[in-house]
Amino acid sequence: MVIKLSDNVYSPLGTTTLANYEAVLSGRSTLRPYTLPNGASYMASLFPEEQRQDGDLTFFERLCIASASDAIARSGIDASSPKVRFFLSTTKGNVHLLDRRNRQRYDADRQLLASAASVVSRHFGNPHPPVVVSNACISGLSAQIAAMRSVEAGVCDVAVVIGCEVHSEFIVSGFQTLHALSSDECRPFDKDRCGLNLGEAAATIVLASDARCQGTKDRRWVVTGGVMCNDANHISGPSRTGEGSYRCLQALDIDKEATAFVSVHGTSTVYNDEMESIAIDRAGLAQVPIFSLKGNYGHTMGAAGVLETILSMQAVEHGVVFGTRGFHALGVSRKVNVSERHTTTDKHCFVKLMSGFGGCNAAMSFAWEDGDKPLEREGGSLGLADVAEGMHAVSLTPDRVSVDHRALPHQGKGHELLLELYRNQMGDYPKFFKMDELARTGFIASELLLKVSPKSDYNILLFNSVSSLADDIAFQKTIDDKENFFPSPALFVYTLPNIVTGEIAIRNRFQTETNFMVLDKGETVDCLVMGEQAALSAQRGPVLTGWVDCWDKDRFHAVMLAVPKGTDAATITKELVKNINPMQ
Amino acid sequence: MEDLIPYLKKEIIEVLNLNDITPDDIDEDASLFNEGLGLDSIDALELIVFMEKNYGIKLSNPNEGKEIFKSIRVMAEYIQTHRTK
């Protein structure tokens, strides 16, 4: 059983969990109007300018460390112990370093998510490579689910999950060009809602095995479930039937009577809130109060899943159902119970729901339980090898492609190779031409792999080292020149690495869990983490997993495995090491 | 004290297996280690065991020995003041 040891929320509203809870309770927000170089105005909840300067550490890294320091201090753990792992949830991390003006003082790779995460984990002396979960807006829940499973399976005793996002022109202009930003304060679920506000924050939750506090009778937070499902519908638009979110809620097996509320995503975009209302209604939860915290914080992206979980916990502990700041009149097609003002509750469970680009959705359930409650939920374990066979592998580099270690003859190289493979091996999926290079690489690998693998609905868990770097650089170019500032919406959509998982899910109609993690370099030490995380997913069903990296259109590297259900970590790791660097 | 010195000499010859040396050969004020008797670190360890066994004196750090085993006289003085049996 996985419990919470401690937490912290570090936001423009306050630097401790309690300060933030009180700010929300008093209905405050720090949403202010800002203007982009092209004159577009937007509302956002940002830290004051004087705090934002980069020093030895970037602002992003400082925020992570500040939040984690408080949570770690409250937990009493030794963060340098090998029994502790760090998970960092973020979509864009230090992306502002792509702008040359911001970069000077750092190494070139500091903009990479794993580099920033290593700065944070090393600050606490932790020996493991940190796992960056970059799964669009649901990252905060994806990271908690990965952490929960890692603790359950004994990969670690304690998981420190940090969610953090800071905003720069990169993100703001991207959302702006998608016309997703509201120039007013957002109004989740309201009939007059017209887009989201962006927000900055860091939040940290420390999860641990309950063995740590056995014997105490104090109430403690127990993670009672966590599910991810892809819509398999569209990479940027939510499903019209709320498919993924609905499936998540169904899978959680929620006891309505015991549930105080559903803390929803509620971004205040037309489509998101509509989709959520459908999912909640379909799941039979229309009567359960729901609220969104976006009216207080804006959309804090990578931080949201962690931050909103922590504040929801506070609400339950104080017997409160939050009101939804900005909501006045229901503006969605289903009659869901949106909480307008704070009310009271005596229930001790809640659900956190989120959805994001790439078609991913996640839901988690938490319960505030008595300490002496007998153990019921037994965690799995990574176990010993029993399913070595049945694994299939594809390796794809600019000049070599192999399926199950057998080379596939081809003529082209690099970019041309991908086109050639598409034409010769598939040819029936024109969406391929719309994809960016990262998605193409992953897509081709998955197509080749699924041809030789048993038919099944695969979970998808992919990893890489540079996230969506090629697209990030391309998008950055469209905003580098302040005189010629035309952010490209088509490019921005692809500046999330998990889009590739969405493309594969859509192609194959996999309404399964999809997730994307960023690690350091694909060294063996990273393969170990990949093997562990993939094995945790494989406990729930067969998995497509592997490494999909893309630097530019001619330089890419994919190693993808089709892993049968129940395969152990060591077997997956071994196969990954073998394929990622055949010399090893 | 004056009884202890000859006794110590006899015991040390025994414990350290100093064949062919008689108690009279050992000058109670001469250095036991290096130039004097030429004992080494292993002898120091043996003497530590000897001190504990015979006088209940526990030395946990071999470096302490350096001072205490300077000469038979220093050793005898130390035993006199620290012995527990």
Next chain:
Amino acid sequence: MASQIWITGYGIVSAIGVGKDAVLRSLLSSSTGISSLRYLNTSHHEFPVGEVKMDNGEMASCLGIGKTEPMNRTALMGMLALQEALQEAGLSADGIGLISGTTVGGMDKSEQYYLDYLQNDSRNDYIKIHDCGATTELMADCLGRFAFMTTISTACSSAANAILLGANMLRSGELPCVVVGGSECLTKFHLNGFNSLMILDKDLCRPFDRSRAGLNLGEGAAYLVLENAEHAVARGVKPLAVLSGYGNACDAYHQTASSPDGDGAYRAMSAALRMAGMDASQVDYVNAHGTGTPNNDSSESAAMRRVWPGNMPPVSSTKSFTGHTTSASGAIEAAICLLAMQHRFLPPNLHFADADPDCVIPVSQLRTGVELRHVLCNSFGFGGNDTSFLLSKPEAGSKLAFLAKEGEVKVYAAKCIAAQNSLAPLCQFPSESLETPFQRAADPDFKGYMPPLEARRLGRLMKRAVVTSKEALSEAGLEMPEAILTGTGLGCIETTEFFLDSLCKEGEQLLKPTCFMQSTHNTIGSAVATQIGCHGYNVTYAHKEMSFDSALYDGVLQLRLGDIRTVLVGGHDELTLSYYKLLEKTGFLGLEGESACEASTSFVLAADGCLDARPLCVVKGIRLLYCPEERALRQAIGCLLADAGMTMSDLSGVVLSVNGNADHDAPALALCRALFADVPLLHYKHLFGESYAASGLGFYVSVACLATAKIPDALYLDPARRSHVAPKALMLFNTTDNKCCSLTLLSQVKTE
């Protein structure tokens, strides 16, 4: 001819995991395996240790071994590691060699059952698996039929020296493939021994740190499959790494302490680089011995600074992960180096915080993505037995000389202290059979052979070894041999027994450090080296009745390879009354009222033309076999004779290892009659007695016969075959326990 030595498989069992995957995981997460005691039954809970996190039952069930068979932990761990190594190499044990390093052997069981050994018969089975060689056989027999086997016991460098012997065997074409490594479990015996030396730290060890205060003991096993490149290519196997060079040197300074300037370590490292034809600057990482004791780390640092006066490559001691796994450490650290090379990381030196001006500054954080082309691994032992070897990535490995030198190996001196023979001239050995069952050697006056202050620290056996060695060297007119090879079945059993007896009867306190120091087998060979100031190659074999034969085999091998020109070979064992009683009650060594003796023999061997002294005889060849079938023995005899240009009819006698016990001798005699047709059979043990080191006496007797051109009547098994014709050639056939056996062919020196 030059070729490469490939490593085609390896296995590891240690505190940081059973198997390579688990070990890799711990290394990459910087998780130490050192923690508080869990498995070892000792009162010293204050010391953290690196235990393998499995009990004996769990290991046995992993291996499919029944609970009733007598087993010791060293063998169990060894089997797990051996199995993994063979599996990766895609080999079975059949037909290949095994060289294992251990010092503790079955001491875990002996300390548990010692009082039973003395008082009743309930644990007799464990007496047989007490010693090092028996432990090696125990693990080997569970895995298949190895064709060659021996055990090296040079304390903490045992496994590293096993790698060296294996490599030399490949280079000389003895076998195409050998498994080398070591295994050692934790015991109360050596935990208390190290404690008596006051070099255990009560905190986690901190190699090279200013505040370091000693080592943490660990346990484990690791084995590497060494294979000559042609053999591997023929099997379609790729190398994991290449053994590019190695060196063994003796500090010749002190029984336990290292010299301040790390002389032995410097020589070993330099020799390894020289052999590989490499410059020190090409080394990308040094896996240091780095025990965490103030003395080792500063001495090793001094040596490293001599090898790298300028830029030091990254250094770390992985004993901060595994604890000091003593005899197994060389192989365990080799396995860690291989993992680091394959997976491109630098293993950190955990718990390092504060630099010591006397020490190198190790790598304290894990570094990944590092290309390690050449890795130097250090392994040092008590007595200054220092060994270094160099591992390279397959594409970067050096080729080594694979050839046998032309020219003969000759014996130039033979000295013996056994039974009534106290350094007697060769022409006078006992002619009367022994009467007493327990035969102490008649010691000469040791005075004059060594300074009294040093003599007092040497047990009887060590003194005999020093004396026979000095006498042999003086007879051969050789001041300094280039190598010292020692065989001893039990080492200084008198002091070992004293330590064990106090431990079991009086408890874990007030134990004598001097006795512990003398319990390591290599204390004999290193005492000889220290007394004569010899820094050359120094290795000790402890494989039952094959101990001396193994030492002789290694000496002849290295002379043939041209690595050395002169060697001092000795076989030394002593006996106590109580150990004799144990042997007798188990029928071990075939002793049932037969005589047991003490034996010390020393020989000087040299390549032809290296010494001015008159040679006594020629060593035409030597073979060691394990559990051979009659066919294999026939083949080996045929090869030995053919290589020497001889036939069976040239043999003047076969010197047998029979000891007079009819039951024990019967199968050996039947076999000899079948193998050697009508060559006269000779025996010698009735004149001296039985001992683990008796084959040294057999060699001594044979040398004497050839040197004096006469076979004394007393040696003939069948009086009717007596002959007074000068013997031309003798075959020594040692098959005491019908498992290990050796064949040695000696011939007279041709006069021109």
